[in-house]
Amino acid sequence: MTRRVAVVAGGHAKFGKRYDATLRELCAEAYKPIYDAGITQDRIDATVLSYAASQFTGQGAGSALMADSIGLQEKPHLRCESACATGTASIRAAYGMVASGLYDVMLVLGAEQMNRVSSATATEYMSRAGDMRWEYPFGISFPAFYALLASRYMAEYKMPHDVLAKISVKSHHYGAQNPKAHLPKEVTFEEANNAVPIARPLNLYDCSLITDGAAAVVLVAEPRVKEFTDQPMWIKGLGAGASEMMIQDRPSLTSIPGAKRAAAAAYKMAGLQPKDINMAEVHDCFSIAELVAYEDLGFAQPGKGRELIENKEVYHTGRIPVNCDGGLKSKGHPLGATGVSMTYEVMAQMRGKADKPSRQIKNVKYGLVHNVGQSGQFVNVIIYERGWS
Amino acid sequence: MATEHEIYLGYSTDKAVTPFFKQFLESLEKNKLMKGVCPKCKKEYLPPRQYCQKDLTECQLVEFTEREAKLYSFVIVDFAPESMASRAPYVVAIGEFPSGRRLTAHITNLTSEPQVGMKLKLGFERVSDKMVTYKWQV
Numbered sequence: 139m140t141r142r143v144a145v146v147a148g149g150h151a152k153f154g155k156r157y158d159a160t161l162r163e164l165c166a167e168a169y170k171p172i173y174d175a176g177i178t179q180d181r182i183d184a185t186v187l188s189y190a191a192s193q194f195t196g197q198g199a200g201s202a203l204m205a206d207s208i209g210l211q212e213k214p215h216l217r218c219e220s221a222c223a224t225g226t227a228s229i230r231a232a233y234g235m236v237a238s239g240l241y242d243v244m245l246v247l248g249a250e251q252m253n254r255v256s257s258a259t260a261t262e263y264m265s266r267a268g269d270m271r272w273e274y275p276f277g278i279s280f281p282a283f284y285a286l287l288a289s290r291y292m293a294e295y296k297m298p299h300d301v302l303a304k305i306s307v308k309s310h311h312y313g314a315q316n317p318k319a320h321l322p323k324e325v326t327f328e329e330a331n332n333a334v335p336i337a338r339p340l341n342l343y344d345c346s347l348i349t350d351g352a353a354a355v356v357l358v359a360e361p362r363v364k365e366f367t368d369q370p371m372w373i374k375g376l377g378a379g380a381s382e383m384m385i386q387d388r389p390s391l392t393s394i395p396g397a398k399r400a401a402a403a404a405y406k407m408a409g410l411q412p413k414d415i416n417m418a419e420v421h422d423c424f425s426i427a428e429l430v431a432y433e434d435l436g437f438a439q440p441g442k443g444r445e446l447i448e449n450k451e452v453y454h455t456g457r458i459p460v461n462c463d464g465g466l467k468s469k470g471h472p473l474g475a476t477g478v479s480m481t482y483e484v485m486a487q488m489r490g491k492a493d494k495p496s497r498q499i500k501n502v503k504y505g506l507v508h509n510v511g512q513s514g515q516f517v518n519v520i521i522y523e524r525g526w527s
Numbered sequence: 528m529a530t531e532h533e534i535y536l537g538y539s540t541d542k543a544v545t546p547f548f549k550q551f552l553e554s555l556e557k558n559k560l561m562k563g564v565c566p567k568c569k570k571e572y573l574p575p576r577q578y579c580q581k582d583l584t585e586c587q588l589v590e591f592t593e594r595e596a597k598l599y600s601f602v603i604v605d606f607a608p609e610s611m612a613s614r615a616p617y618v619v620a621i622g623e624f625p626s627g628r629r630l631t632a633h634i635t636n637l638t639s640e641p642q643v644g645m646k647l648k649l650g651f652e653r654v655s656d657k658m659v660t661y662k663w664q665v
């Protein structure tokens with residue numbers, strides 16, 4: 139017998155280059171607001187720890203360290219991993235355990251510390267997410283995988299780079315209003331369009347950041363939700379999809395097939411359609427990824443995603459606001475924390491608790507999270523529903 | 528101790544060279560690109576894999592003879608992974624053969640910006656005494 143599951147609380151560390159912290163401190167920062175809200179360790183049955191890669195810190199058994207950092211060392215815990223989609227994979231795993239009745243109350247804690255190594259080394263590690271035998275020997279960096287999407291998309295739809303720069307301008311516009319953001323500054327269209335090349339056609343401003351950070355949420359089974367909050371955010375639908383390991387084997391490079399599969403499953407489970415969604419947090423690890431997400435999630439027809447950004451429909455007052463927290467681009471992308479941070483943001487928006495009115499989305503009933511691992515090998519889409527009026 | 532014939536693909540010396548992969552690389556040294564063919568379901572793999580994805584039957588290595596392709600997509604890598612930094616910038620391309628098979632490799636002789644749809648030819652190169660690769664030429 140499955141039970142409904144709600145997100146009842148969340149916490150969020152400051153994202154950035156956190157030379158002042160290790161995983162321990164980042165985890166403490168993310169859990170502290172939850173603890174302060176009265177969800178103390180004794181009320182948590184078990185934890186899913188979400189981090190993508192141990193290479194960055196060299197710390198083995200990182201999940202034990204993370205649980206220990208916040209006093210949950212004696213409670214059951216496990217780690218979940220799906221590259222950049224690790225955060226939502228962890229929420230999905232916790233959802234299953236809570237819905238099934240194994241636990242009533244679970245903490246999902248995501249963290250990543252990426253800046254203990256240089257950007258070149260981080261780029262090396264991330265390139266190993268490609269096929270080690272056939273892709274890695276050709277030096278395909280992470281941005282390069284998405285540049286392969288961008289080149290193809292730009293050619294098929296005759297789209298100039300300008301469109302991508304507009305997405306970066308939006309991300310930085312909202313990141314500048316988010317005190318938790320890694321790079322909270324506005325950028326001009328010219329700066330974004332003419333920045334130094336990283337993996338052409340993508341430049342610096344097309345890329346997300348290499349970030350340290352953590353975020354946490356608490357999932358509770360329906361019968362016990364009232365003990366925790368009168369503002370529950372229900373998990374209305376969740377879908378997971380996957381795609382071929384090697385990017386050359388994808389039938390198309392203008393969309394992410396696994397994302398479409400994940401979205402279809404989530405909409406079906408929720409009984410909703412794209413037009414019902416009031417806001418989305420999408421995986422903009424690169425500007426092109428956000429554009430493709432508009433289409434994969436059904437907010438725009440294939441090839442028409444550019445209209446959403448050009449007409450500012452993805453701004454906070456638009457038809458379908460997207461990443462009004464700065465996204466991976468400006469808020470930052472600490473891999474294992476990202477999907478959890480997206481969920482945190484949907485809850486903050488639903489509760490009317492965005493940091494500033496200038497990024498507060500009005501009346502969010504349904505919020506969607508789209509979290510992509512690697513270049514689409516794993517994708518999770520989760521639809522949340524406001525549980526109060 | 529007998530010295531093993533050490534050989535790697537592309538521009539890395541990752542050590543995961545299995546007997547199957549070594550056979551592929553030794554053919555490549557003779558300018559032969561091998562595909563994998565499943566004897567049971569006839570599915571073809573380029574690049575090859577040892578076991579068929581569908582029925583897990585062991586594939587046979589058979590020479591792949593197409594040479595002309597079109598540029599399906601590309602990236603110019605400016606900021607490279609650490610181990611490739613000295614080669615940057617370089618162009619990674621997915622070429623598509625008339626059969627629909629695709630292959631990912633560097634384009635090594637470009638004189639202007641690559642264009643999706645442009646013609647490519649498959650070539651081979653000994654990168655160093657331990658490294659061999661297939662590559663795209665315009």
Ligand SMILES: CC(C)(COP(=O)(O)OP(=O)(O)OC[C@H]1O[C@@H](n2cnc3c(N)ncnc32)[C@H](O)[C@@H]1OP(=O)(O)O)[C@@H](O)C(=O)NCCC(=O)NCCS
Nearest residue numbers: 222257261264280281336342343345346347348423471606
């Ligand atoms: C693009 C990238 C290589 C740049 O790294 P870098 O050149 O080493 O950058 P540094 O950390 O040395 O920072 C240099 C400057 O650029 C800025 N910067 C770094 N990355 C930036 C980005 N993505 N966008 C905008 N500015 C950026 C820094 O703030 C810094 O500015 P300052 O000089 O004013 O302080 C790196 O951000 C990157 O790899 N991003 C992609 C991450 C990724 O692939 N994640 C997984 C995706 S799912």
Ligand SMILES: [Zn+2]
Nearest residue numbers: 565568579582
């Ligand atoms: Zn077969």
